[in-house]
Amino acid sequence: MPDPLLIKLKTLVVETLRLEDVIPADIPDDEPLIGGGLSLDSIDALELVVRLEKEFGIKIASSEESRIALASMASLAAYIRAHADPSRLPA
Amino acid sequence: MLERWITALSTEDPGLEESATTRERLKTRFPRNATRRMTQLGLLVGAALEPLAPVETDTLVYASGYAESRALEDYLDSFPSASPTLFQTSIHPSAVQQALIIRQQSIRQFFPLTGGDYLPAQALQVALLADTPRAILCGGEERGTWLLAQNAASDRTFAFALALSTSPDNALARVTLNAVADGATGSLTLPGFFDTLHARRPFDGFVAPARRLMIEWL
Amino acid sequence: MSALLPPIHLSACGALTAFGDENASLSAMLDGRRALAPLPVLGRDGGDLVPLALCQDRAFDETLPPSWIVQLRALAQRIPGEGWGSPRRPVFVTSSNFGVGSLYAFRREGNPAHLDHGTPFRCIDWIASELGWGPDVTTFSHACVSAHLGVLQASRTLAAGLADEALVFSFDFISPFVSGGFHSLKILNASFPAPYHDGATGSIGLGDGAAFAVLTRDRGDFTITAQSLHNEMHHFTANQADGSGFEACLAPVLAQTDGRRLWLKGHGTGTIEAGRLEANTLGRHFPGAPLVSWKGALGHTLGSCGLVELAIATAAIRGGRAPGTVGGAAPSFTPDVALAPVDLGAFDGALCTSNAFGGAHAALLLSHA
Numbered sequence: 080m081p082d083p084l085l086i087k088l089k090t091l092v093v094e095t096l097r098l099e100d101v102i103p104a105d106i107p108d109d110e111p112l113i114g115g116g117l118s119l120d121s122i123d124a125l126e127l128v129v130r131l132e133k134e135f136g137i138k139i140a141s142s143e144e145s146r147i148a149l150a151s152m153a154s155l156a157a158y159i160r161a162h163a164d165p166s167r168l169p170a
Numbered sequence: 171m172l173e174r175w176i177t178a179l180s181t182e183d184p185g186l187e188e189s190a191t192t193r194e195r196l197k198t199r200f201p202r203n204a205t206r207r208m209t210q211l212g213l214l215v216g217a218a219l220e221p222l223a224p225v226e227t228d229t230l231v232y233a234s235g236y237a238e239s240r241a242l243e244d245y246l247d248s249f250p251s252a253s254p255t256l257f258q259t260s261i262h263p264s265a266v267q268q269a270l271i272i273r274q275q276s277i278r279q280f281f282p283l284t285g286g287d288y289l290p291a292q293a294l295q296v297a298l299l300a301d302t303p304r305a306i307l308c309g310g311e312e313r314g315t316w317l318l319a320q321n322a323a324s325d326r327t328f329a330f331a332l333a334l335s336t337s338p339d340n341a342l343a344r345v346t347l348n349a350v351a352d353g354a355t356g357s358l359t360l361p362g363f364f365d366t367l368h369a370r371r372p373f374d375g376f377v378a379p380a381r382r383l384m385i386e387w388l
Numbered sequence: 389m390s391a392l393l394p395p396i397h398l399s400a401c402g403a404l405t406a407f408g409d410e411n412a413s414l415s416a417m418l419d420g421r422r423a424l425a426p427l428p429v430l431g432r433d434g435g436d437l438v439p440l441a442l443c444q445d446r447a448f449d450e451t452l453p454p455s456w457i458v459q460l461r462a463l464a465q466r467i468p469g470e471g472w473g474s475p476r477r478p479v480f481v482t483s484s485n486f487g488v489g490s491l492y493a494f495r496r497e498g499n500p501a502h503l504d505h506g507t508p509f510r511c512i513d514w515i516a517s518e519l520g521w522g523p524d525v526t527t528f529s530h531a532c533v534s535a536h537l538g539v540l541q542a543s544r545t546l547a548a549g550l551a552d553e554a555l556v557f558s559f560d561f562i563s564p565f566v567s568g569g570f571h572s573l574k575i576l577n578a579s580f581p582a583p584y585h586d587g588a589t590g591s592i593g594l595g596d597g598a599a600f601a602v603l604t605r606d607r608g609d610f611t612i613t614a615q616s617l618h619n620e621m622h623h624f625t626a627n628q629a630d631g632s633g634f635e636a637c638l639a640p641v642l643a644q645t646d647g648r649r650l651w652l653k654g655h656g657t658g659t660i661e662a663g664r665l666e667a668n669t670l671g672r673h674f675p676g677a678p679l680v681s682w683k684g685a686l687g688h689t690l691g692s693c694g695l696v697e698l699a700i701a702t703a704a705i706r707g708g709r710a711p712g713t714v715g716g717a718a719p720s721f722t723p724d725v726a727l728a729p730v731d732l733g734a735f736d737g738a739l740c741t742s743n744a745f746g747g748a749h750a751a752l753l754l755s756h757a
Contacts, residue, residue, distance in 0.1 A: 257569030270621035286509040380475035
């Protein structure tokens with residue numbers, strides 16, 4: 080059964096970063112998000128952080144912490160689960 | 171007297187074309203997926219620079235009065251959750267950086283200017299004082315929205331790039347900038363300078379206090 | 389390249405920081421003091437506390453007219469000579485942010501009077517009018533290397549015989565527009581900057597800054613004997629990982645440094661990767677030369693940093709002692725990073741460097757005339 084949080088996060092990535100020709104479901108779970116096949120860079124990562132902070136009420140304090148959280152879609156989902164208010168997670 | 175020769179010229183005049191249309195029109199001239207973060211001004215300056223093929227040993231001079239108006243508007247609208255992309259993009263001289271970073275093209279000497287009625291004169295002086303065989307002078311504006319409604323942005327969108335060489339070989343025009351001591355003055359705005367280049371019009375007149383510009387097309 | 393320009397003289401140089409003028413800034417930093425204090429990143433709109441250094445009595449949230457004009461008027465009163473802004477005495481203004489605080493205030497409050505100071509050229513026109521300058525005012529804006537561009541163009545203008553003297557005037561005053569932006573980049577956060585510290589995380593502080601320099605062909609007790617620029621155009625916020633950008637900027641000035649005993653006024657904002665590359669590159673070319681950064685005390689004064697720090701460097705040379713890297717901490721990236729003040733008796737010049745977004749680099753060689 081697809082993870083609803085992963086689906087939501089992948090959709091957020093495509094929307095926030097205006098990725099043309101990318102279907103959310105096609106984003107791999109475990110490949111590097113930054114510097115990987117999507118050609119995202121550190122500025123994309125920071126833009127995602129702003130969106131994620133707003134969406135889930137989390138706080139990522141530094142660029143180093145964002146790098147860890149955004150290592151892959153799977154690690155991002157784990158980070159959100161660990162730090163977000165459960166009421167803001169998709170059912 | 172400062173003198174150089176225009177050996178290449180590229181202009182972009184999209185009129186009232188909206189940013190999304192410019193992106194769609196120009197995206198094949200940039201690497202795939204590279205244009206999603208580019209501003210309209212960045213796209214147009216990049217398109218204007220492309221045929222001139224800047225190299226590291228060129229001097230690059232960039233002139234814009236209002237620079238990234240739309241990124242500035244959108245960045246201000248993004249508060250309190252300030253957008254890092256828009257912050258970065260709104261900082262002068264983002265348009266040139268967008269164009270050259272995409273191509274990973276380093277430049278040794280880069281002089282971004284801003285200004286008003288004397289901006290073309292000042293940018294030309296910087297280019298003509300360059301110590302490199304070729305100086306590229308580029309610039310432009312992008313039309314604003316709510317800043318324009320407050321007369322705080324350009325009402326036109328355009329971009330240009332010209333190569334100024336110390337050699338007259340294959341020149342399109344001769345450019346001279348004379349320092350004149352007699353107290354005469356005048357002005358030439360950036361849109362006016364663009365129109366002169368775009369139409370390949372000759373020019374002879376004062377463009378700033380004590381600065382007389384001549385452009386003679388060959 | 390630019391390294392081949394004839395030497396240019398500094399006949400006057402002064403700065404303004406949150407500590408006061410260049411001598412007050414020097415004295416404070418020799419005592420190891422910081423001007424940075426935790427303030428809400430968005431001013432009256434609140435937000436996280438981040439290290440900022442504002443000039444005394446200056447409001448962070450923009451007023452009408454901008455509160456920093458008081459500081460600029462006071463600084464400008466120290467500029468010797470008259471007729472600035474005339475063709476033979478041109479002014480070169482450098483700033484990264486100009487009046488963006490007023491743009492932020494307009495968007496927040498809706499009062500269009502703020503826009504009289506918001507756009508760069510309206511801001512400069514207003515400043516020129518306030519300070520009594522003529523129309524010959526050229527404005528450069530390239531983030532944190534802006535001041536170096538002004539100095540280099542002023543030098544070229546003088547060398548070409550187009551001016552008798554040239555005034556370079558730099559300023560950058562912090563506003564929520566700027567602090568919000570750096571905060572969004574996650575490099576302006578709760579931690580205070582520790583330049584060149586080899587740690588797990590890095591962060592910067594921001595500070596108000598303004599400075600002036602009068603350049604001449606033949607008068608003044610300091611000379612600038614080499615200047616260099618380089619722009620990597622690799623990434624907006626990152627440098628080439630091999631340090632080649634830093635190397636490329638230094639290359640043209642190295643010949644001028646042979647046989648010299650130099651100390652190094654670095655850029656050192658407190659970020660990790662850039663700080664490491666900068667320190668390692670300088671250490672490779674100038675082993676044993678003490679490297680200092682003052683941004684841990686003053687905050688990063690952005691477009692004005694090159695000239696603010698140049699003015700403080702001249703004051704340090706006059707006094708015989710340079711502040712160390714205030715806020716820095718061991719371990720540093722290289723053993724040459726000076727955490728404590730440096731006695732300058734053994735040195736005959738300073739290499740002053742700045743770096744900026746887009747991988748921009750600038751360097752100049754400062755000597756006593």
